Amino acid sequence: MAVSGARKKQIAVVTGGGDAPALNAVIRGIVVRAISLGYDVLGFRKGWAGLLGEGEHHPLDLDEVEDIHMLGGTILGTSRTNPYKLPNGVEQVKATLKKFNCQYLIAIGGEDTLGVAWKLHQDGMKVVGVPKTIDNDVNATDYTFGFDTSVNIAAEAIDRLHTTAQSHDRVMIVEVMGRHAGWLTLHAGMAGGAHIILLPEYPYDLNEICKIIRRRESQGKHYTMIAVSEGAHPLEGEHITQVAEKDAFDHVRLGGIGERLAREIEKLTGKEARHVVLGHLQRAGHPTAFDRVLGTRLGVHAANMVEKGEFGKIACLQGTEIVSKDMKTALGELKTVPRYRYDEARLFFGVE
Ligand code: F6P
Secondary structure (H helix, E strand, O other): OOOOOOOOOEEEEEEOOOOOOOHHHHHHHHHHHHHHHOOEEEEEOOHHHHHOOOOOEEEOOHHHHOOHHHOOOOOOOOOOOOHHHOOOHHHHHHHHHHHOOOOEEEEEEOHHHHHHHHHHHHOOOEEEEEEEOOOOOOOOOOOOEOHHHHHHHHHHHHHHHHHHHHHHOOEEEEEEOOOOOOHHHHHHHHHHOOOEEEOOOOOEOHHHHHHHHHHHHHOOOOOEEEEEEOOOOEOOOOOOEEEOOOOOOOOOEEOOHHHHHHHHHHHHHOOOEEEEEOHHHHHOOOOOHHHHHHHHHHHHHHHHHHHHOOOOEEEEEEOOEEEEEEHHHHOOOOOOOOHHHHHHHHOOOOOO
């Protein structure tokens, strides 16, 4: 796209939190639209960390973003740094933006990154947000970009694991990401044909799980596929943490529920059980076409929001349209799986 004339002002861009497929599509959307509107764009490296200290940055022009929408990860890098938890963190962020002559900031991230963006906006900065997480648990947007890619990766894994589970007459437990919301497990489990789906929102009953496995056994189906969210837990019990330390946003690292279930199921049913932790594979690699298009549209919309002066707002998907909503609607309460959606999935468990 040909661009001429004097540049207006400069937009800083950061990507924070866990990476998600199509982050690069969002960056490309922002850059292409912003440049066409007459802005320069400067990317800061590694989330909020890039706005601290020296201000590690990277000018983003049309050549720089050409074809990056096809790549996974984020060309800017990311981190879970929280400037509000660091001495003079906020002052440093403001000073860095001033030093590099950035009048505007677009923050791409989940609830944590957007929480910082909201506070910076309240502190007088001109900030726009784009919600991001493979967990799809941000309120205010119908789907977050990256979710579709992760669902496809996890669904394919569950789908493929059927053949080995079937060959060995085993119970196969697939642990899927999702701390507090089970969207990823629900969609991947439904698409991949899991016989039992366990979500953080609905504590499970181990006896009921064993009953389903035994019933399948009596019907001549000697294997069972279980999809479980990393944040799922039994009726009486807490979720399992891997390490005690919390990150800068007070999150514990979850994991281990698959292994625990395998052990317990083996003990109670006498059937061989194995677990697979999909882990970061779910966030890795190139985004689906759906996510590339969604990310691109969100990026273009975010640049338009800067032009229109829609600060303290985020770009969201509502139905098939991209709309601007108050950043606050993305904060506070997470979007969790409603009961009726879980009940739809449970129809396929074969529960009596
Ligand atoms: O928030 C997205 C997410 O992928 C969660 O599903 C998961 O619990 C977490 O990030 C893992 O984070 P990290 O990359 O820090 O291990």
